[in-house]
Amino acid sequence: MEGINKPLQGKTALITGGTTGIGRAALLLLASQGVKILFFGTDEKHLADTMDDVKKMQLEDEVMGVLADVSSKENVAFVFQHVDGFLGKLDFLINNAALGAKGLMETSYEDMAYVINVNVLGYLACAQEAAKRMKENGGGHIINVGSxxxxTRGGTSTVYVATKAGIQGFSESLRKELNPMGIKVTLLEPGAVGTDMQPSSPEEQREKEERLEMLKAEDIAESILYILSQPKRCDVVELKVRPHKQII
Known part of the structure; x- marks a missing residue:
């Protein structure tokens, strides 16, 4: 009966940006469903805090976290060495590591380059390495967490909009490229979510959640579980999830 209740039991996943927000919530939920997980982030304290939660669930043998910056080619190679060593095979990639960014006139060239490297190039590089392994395994599933x-393309976050519009186009095209290999591609586009990326304080975020103006990271984690739990014949190509009172 356990296999029926946990359809993802025995699967493996790489979660980028898994130490905070959506990535962390997805990690804890998927691990509870029997998924073996490798995750990474850039902050040592956040990584340690996440592993503390994993240990409380007594799942530390099934979850491994490393420090890595997805904007670096060397770091991507480092991560996938651990994919091969710890996971052995790769069923799921949750492309989630991303940075917020302000308008064009408020952002330096150096900051623009870094955000694009993380939010776009990082997604492409991880998807490429994941797809190589999934092709060899006869299939897999890539979820690109967009926005x-x-x-909506607001005027106060021009650089961020550019990256997320890029991920939208990339996801649509990538599905066409990888579909013949048996690899699913899903674009997941949340609305406002109470995470570290938000400019408002944690207290303000909790108030917005109570007013139905903001989602919780756990809401998006549930969406990820739903997407990955669908039968092989069923592709969730695009999923938009917004707070009830975010009418845009």
Whole structure:
């Protein structure tokens, strides 16, 4: 009966940006469902805090965290060495590591380059390495966590919008490229979510959640579980999730 209740039991996943927010919530939920997980982030304290939560669930043998910056080619190679060593095979990639960014006139060239490297090049590089392994295994599933900003295109976050619009186009094209290999591709576009990326304080975020103006990271984790739990015949190509009172 356990296999029926946990359809993802025995699967493996790489979660980028897994130490905070959506990535961390997805990690804890998927691990509870029997998924073996490798995750990474850039902050040592956040990584340690996440592993503390994993240990409380007594799942430390099934979850491994490393420090890495997805903007670096060397770091991507480092991560996938651990994918091969710790996971052995790769069923799922949750492309989630991303940075917020302000408008064009408020952002330096150096900051623009770094955000693009993380938010776009990092997604492409991880998807490429994941797809190589999934092709050899006869299939897999890549979820690109985007943003409603790709559609709403607000004027105060121009650089961020550029990256998320890029991920929107990339996801649509990538599905066409990888579909013949049996690899699913899903674009998940949340609305406002109470995470470290938000400019508002944690207290303000909790208030917005109570007013139905902001999602919790756990809401998006549940969406990820739903996407990955669908039968092989069923592709969730695009999923938009917004707070009830975020009418945009």
């Amino acid at each position: 409603m900003s790709a559609d």
